[in-house]
Amino acid sequence: MSFSKVPLRLAATVVVLAVTACGSEAKPRTADAEVATLQSAPAASAAPSATGVGAVIRPDASSADIQDLERVYFTCLRDNGAPSSKDGLSKPGQPSPAPEKVRAANAACADKQPVSWLDVERRTxxxxxxxxxxxxxxxxxxxxxxxxxxxxxxxxxxxxxxxxxxxxxxxxxxxxxxxxxxxxxxx
Structure with a gap:
C-alpha cells in the first residue's frame, strides 16, 4: 500500500494526541542523535525500532496491518493512563487525563506509535x-x-x-x- 492510502484515521489520531499533549515541552535535538536503521519485519508486526522511530508502517501494509499497529499503540496509551475516545474509555465532554499522565504515556509508548515509512525517510x-x-x-x-x-x-x-x-x-x-x-x- 502506498503512503497516500494510509487511513485518515491515523492522521486524526496523531492530531488528537498532539492536542492532548499541548502542555508538553519539546526535547531539543542534539547533534549526536542516532540515525534510525530499518530492518525488514513481517507487515503485520512492523517491529518497533530501538532508536525511537516507532512502529514503521511499511509501504505494502494493508488496512488491517495498520489497524493492528494502532491497536497496540492505543492499548499502550490506555495501560499507561491516557485513555482516548478511540478505545471507548474517554468520551467527549469528560475531563481529559492530566497532562502529566498524557506526557508519561506518550513517552512510554513512543516506540509503538505508528509512523509511515515516508516520515521515517523524511527524518533519517x-x-x-x-x-x-x-x-x-x-x-x-x-x-x-x-x-x-x-x-x-x-x-x-x-x-x-x-x-x-x-x-x-x-x-x-x-x-x-x-x-x-x-x-x-x-x-
Whole structure:
C-alpha cells in the first residue's frame, strides 16, 4: 500500500494526541542523535525500532496491518493512563487525563506509535529532498503543478487543495517511483 492510502484515521489520531499533549515541552535535538536503521519485519508486526522511530508502517501494509499497529499503540496509551475516545474509555465532554499522565504515556509508548515509512525517510534520509524533487518532477509530467517546500517540513505542495485532492493516486505512484530503491529496505 502506498503512503497516500494510509487511513485518515491515523492522521486524526496523531492530531488528537498532539492536542492532548499541548502542555508538553519539546526535547531539543542534539547533534549526536542516532540515525534510525530499518530492518525488514513481517507487515503485520512492523517491529518497533530501538532508536525511537516507532512502529514503521511499511509501504505494502494493508488496512488491517495498520489497524493492528494502532491497536497496540492505543492499548499502550490506555495501560499507561491516557485513555482516548478511540478505545471507548474517554468520551467527549469528560475531563481529559492530566497532562502529566498524557506526557508519561506518550513517552512510554513512543516506540509503538505508528509512523509511515515516508516520515521515517523524511527524518533519517539525507537524500529525501532530492527524491521528493524527483516525485514532483513526475507529477509535473502528469500535469500537476507540484513543487517541493521545506517549511514546516519537506513535503510536496500543490497550486490549491483541489489539485492536491486530484493528485492522490498519481502522487502515490510518483513517490513509489522516486523512492523505489528506498522502499525495498522496508519490505
Amino acid at each position: 534520509n539525507p537524500e529525501f529532498p532530492d527524491l521528493l524533487r524527483a516525485a514532483a518532477k513526475c507529477l509535473k509530467k502528469k500535469g500537476f503543478q507540484a513543487r517541493v517546500v521545506q517549511e514546516p517540513e519537506w513535503r510536496l505542495a500543490y497550486r490549491d487543495s483541489g489539485e492536491f485532492m486530484r493528485a492522490g493516486d498519481t502522487e502515490a505512484k510518483c513517490i513509489d517511483q522516486a523512492f523505489a530503491a528506498r522502499i525495498k529496505t522496508y519490505r
